[in-house]
Amino acid sequence: MEQSIYRSHILICGGTGCVSSGCKEVRSSLEDELARHDLEDEIKVLETGCHGFCEKGPLIIVYPESVFYCELKPENMEKLVEEHILKGKIVEEFLYQEPVTNESVRSYKDIDFYKKQERNALANCGHIDPEEIEEYIATGGYQAIGKALTEMTPQEVIDEVKDSGLRGRGGGGFPAGLKWQFASEAEGDKKYVICNADEGDPGAFMDRSLLEGDPHRIIEGMVIAAYAIGADEGYVYVRAEYPLAIKRLRIAIEEAEEYGLLGDNLFGTDFNFDLHIKEGAGAFVCGEETALMASIEGKRGMPRPRPPFPAQKGLWGKPSNINNVETYANVPDVIQDGAETYKQVGTEGSTGTKVFALTGKINNTGLAEVPMGITMREIIYDIGGGINDGKEFKAVQIGGPSGGCLPEDKLDLTIDYDSLLEVGAMMGSGGLVVMDEDTCMVDVSRFFLDFTQSESCGKCTPCRVGTKQMLDILERITTGEGQEGDIELLEELAENIKSTSLCGLGQTAPNPVLSTLRYFRDEYEAHIYEQNCPAGACEELLGAYVIDGEACVGCTACTDACPVDAISGEAKEEHQIDEDACIACGACVEKCPVDAITQ
Amino acid sequence: MACSCGNAEENQEQYLAPLYDVLAGYECKEKDLIPVLQDAQEEYGYLPQDVLQEIAKGLGVPFSQVYGVVTFYSQFHLEPRGENIIRICMGTACHVRGGDKVLDKMKEELGVDDGETTEDLKFTLESVACIGACGLAPVIMVNDNTHGLLTPEKVPEVLDQYRD
Ligand SMILES: Cc1cc2nc3c(=O)[nH]c(=O)nc-3n(C[C@H](O)[C@H](O)[C@H](O)COP(=O)(O)O)c2cc1C
Ligand code: SF4
Ligand code: SF4
Ligand code: FES
Ligand code: FES
Numbered sequence: 001m002e003q004s005i006y007r008s009h010i011l012i013c014g015g016t017g018c019v020s021s022g023c024k025e026v027r028s029s030l031e032d033e034l035a036r037h038d039l040e041d042e043i044k045v046l047e048t049g050c051h052g053f054c055e056k057g058p059l060i061i062v063y064p065e066s067v068f069y070c071e072l073k074p075e076n077m078e079k080l081v082e083e084h085i086l087k088g089k090i091v092e093e094f095l096y097q098e099p100v101t102n103e104s105v106r107s108y109k110d111i112d113f114y115k116k117q118e119r120n121a122l123a124n125c126g127h128i129d130p131e132e133i134e135e136y137i138a139t140g141g142y143q144a145i146g147k148a149l150t151e152m153t154p155q156e157v158i159d160e161v162k163d164s165g166l167r168g169r170g171g172g173g174f175p176a177g178l179k180w181q182f183a184s185e186a187e188g189d190k191k192y193v194i195c196n197a198d199e200g201d202p203g204a205f206m207d208r209s210l211l212e213g214d215p216h217r218i219i220e221g222m223v224i225a226a227y228a229i230g231a232d233e234g235y236v237y238v239r240a241e242y243p244l245a246i247k248r249l250r251i252a253i254e255e256a257e258e259y260g261l262l263g264d265n266l267f268g269t270d271f272n273f274d275l276h277i278k279e280g281a282g283a284f285v286c287g288e289e290t291a292l293m294a295s296i297e298g299k300r301g302m303p304r305p306r307p308p309f310p311a312q313k314g315l316w317g318k319p320s321n322i323n324n325v326e327t328y329a330n331v332p333d334v335i336q337d338g339a340e341t342y343k344q345v346g347t348e349g350s351t352g353t354k355v356f357a358l359t360g361k362i363n364n365t366g367l368a369e370v371p372m373g374i375t376m377r378e379i380i381y382d383i384g385g386g387i388n389d390g391k392e393f394k395a396v397q398i399g400g401p402s403g404g405c406l407p408e409d410k411l412d413l414t415i416d417y418d419s420l421l422e423v424g425a426m427m428g429s430g431g432l433v434v435m436d437e438d439t440c441m442v443d444v445s446r447f448f449l450d451f452t453q454s455e456s457c458g459k460c461t462p463c464r465v466g467t468k469q470m471l472d473i474l475e476r477i478t479t480g481e482g483q484e485g486d487i488e489l490l491e492e493l494a495e496n497i498k499s500t501s502l503c504g505l506g507q508t509a510p511n512p513v514l515s516t517l518r519y520f521r522d523e524y525e526a527h528i529y530e531q532n533c534p535a536g537a538c539e540e541l542l543g544a545y546v547i548d549g550e551a552c553v554g555c556t557a558c559t560d561a562c563p564v565d566a567i568s569g570e571a572k573e574e575h576q577i578d579e580d581a582c583i584a585c586g587a588c589v590e591k592c593p594v595d596a597i598t599q
Numbered sequence: 600m601a602c603s604c605g606n607a608e609e610n611q612e613q614y615l616a617p618l619y620d621v622l623a624g625y626e627c628k629e630k631d632l633i634p635v636l637q638d639a640q641e642e643y644g645y646l647p648q649d650v651l652q653e654i655a656k657g658l659g660v661p662f663s664q665v666y667g668v669v670t671f672y673s674q675f676h677l678e679p680r681g682e683n684i685i686r687i688c689m690g691t692a693c694h695v696r697g698g699d700k701v702l703d704k705m706k707e708e709l710g711v712d713d714g715e716t717t718e719d720l721k722f723t724l725e726s727v728a729c730i731g732a733c734g735l736a737p738v739i740m741v742n743d744n745t746h747g748l749l750t751p752e753k754v755p756e757v758l759d760q761y762r763d
Binding site: 014021051053054057127199200241243279283284297299306359365 | 631691695735
């Protein structure tokens, strides 16, 4: 193969995260340096998709040693090329440091963040050039579709997926094989497969990374589904906010067409399949399957009652199968390795792996693919490296606006679809937002209600009006206007909205409130009865700032920071804050070198 | 809409020419409504009423449906917009890492509120729910560029890049 000509490969991440931290500039500087040393024919530079470790970007992995360099700048490239590439010496200062031990780690395989992961769906993300179909094929890609088309009947494909126990990764966790069975049995001269890449859950970005890093895997999964249910046309519905994912997918579809992996008579059979991209237009509710289909049809994206389910009457009234990006990403492995092998990972009721987006107040933010059944503690502490800035863990939010917040004593819960429901959360798309002692749980539930309230499509009253009422109450509480009876009223409204809304948006909108009431009721009570925000986050409940005279070193940093000149004091002497003038903006606190200012 | 220079019709023709180019690229069925609106907005910067009327005609769908779709999706705009669109993420990950402070600073720097456009039509400010770069929270997007790990202090620097 062509690859063997090169002495070394340098993989540089070109995902959205790294682009924003400047990987393009790093790449061109790297190429300049290589050219300067006449190394272009010896060293190949490859641009990959997201490695899932965006916070540490721009990232480079140098093969064959698999040395991982992070947080690189263009001006670092001279040294990197001269030391590592020319002299074979690893450049310690660009290595990753473990947040807990402060040790530098050479190989990415030894970094805690990656070590405990099981990257199957994400196997290629960050390791191949997503714009080169050959690279996907070289990793065994498109073999599963060959196997399905030439060795298996559609029913055998469905049975394999059923046996694998694969459940939908888009939120609900419905068994994928069963859904395919329904679509396959539905009568219809025309059928569709749809990929849901609307990824609206704030805090989740695994679908984006999959599309940017390994788009052919999604295409392959969809072709297999199409063969299984008898569809000849498909759509990928991608958020408009993901321009790079759309671009990579477009290139991938063109390549697949050129290679005869999309189009007519695939693998010499009479099976045809065409795939199109539809760009979303900015509406969270379009992630709901019936709304999504209305949107593809060119209508307002409003959900409709089910049944009929999409498998019976979907896009343009035709039987349709809709799955999430990550669900399709699992399909090639199920077919290629077989259900038995697939089931080896995960738990009995939730097989395989799940990709979580770890964000919030945590040391290692990024994408972590782990076996189902792992504990939350392992994800947050072993992979995520614990809470940053030495703060205390308070809660982890899972499942986005439909999910819930779990407290410390639920950290040892093993994560799967069913265990999460039992504790009042849900898998959702797999966003994990970690919150520390400075996060106010009432504010968090206000935040989610604000989100669902503004995204409600307005079709049904409980969702449209009920969420507004809940939001009003939460706004009152966070501004110190809470009243006795508010908590009970919230609970009553929540139950009503849950049981009478038409679609999942309304049905799950109260979950963040219910789960915080369940685990953090005392915080609500403190806001209502004591006008106090224990986390110190709700600004209206906080008074003026004061300077601790003993600690103050008189550096005058705060005086300059204060926008309303509320701070007085001579240099090198104690400073004071005029309580009446202070607007409690907190600007001085951030500037104080000795943490002498508190509220 | 109507102009006062005397050859309104000719100007109108010229004005709508880019739209006809857009329409020529589609089969002009109902399903093309959203993509056509997206392309038209790309062309005009927003969706003027004349353009919407032509789209309704071109695709053979009622104007009320076109209008209904435009007002349903947050991507579409009926008013002129700034040259640069600043989207500030107010998603969960950004929220817990101080996205609201970045928004406040942005409002202060630009002198506009969320959803507004500066008088010189340079910038439009809007808050969005999640850009999908949560690992770099707090995040903003200016046009198609993502800027991550922001602090209020970095805001002026980012803006300067787009001020020419
Ligand atoms: C308000 C709302 C938003 C949703 N957003 C998404 C989404 O962004 N991505 C997704 O895959 N599923 C989303 N879903 C779930 C879909 O309706 C559907 O169940 C899913 O795409 C099925 O795929 P799966 O079985 O592979 O998970 C959403 C549901 C609701 C009610
Ligand atoms: S529950 Fe809410 S989002 Fe869903 S259909 Fe009703 S109003 Fe629309
Ligand atoms: S909190 Fe703000 S207003 Fe009050 S003293 Fe500090 S800088 Fe000044
Ligand atoms: S974009 Fe580079 S690691 Fe995510
Ligand atoms: S929450 Fe801000 S980018 Fe996702």
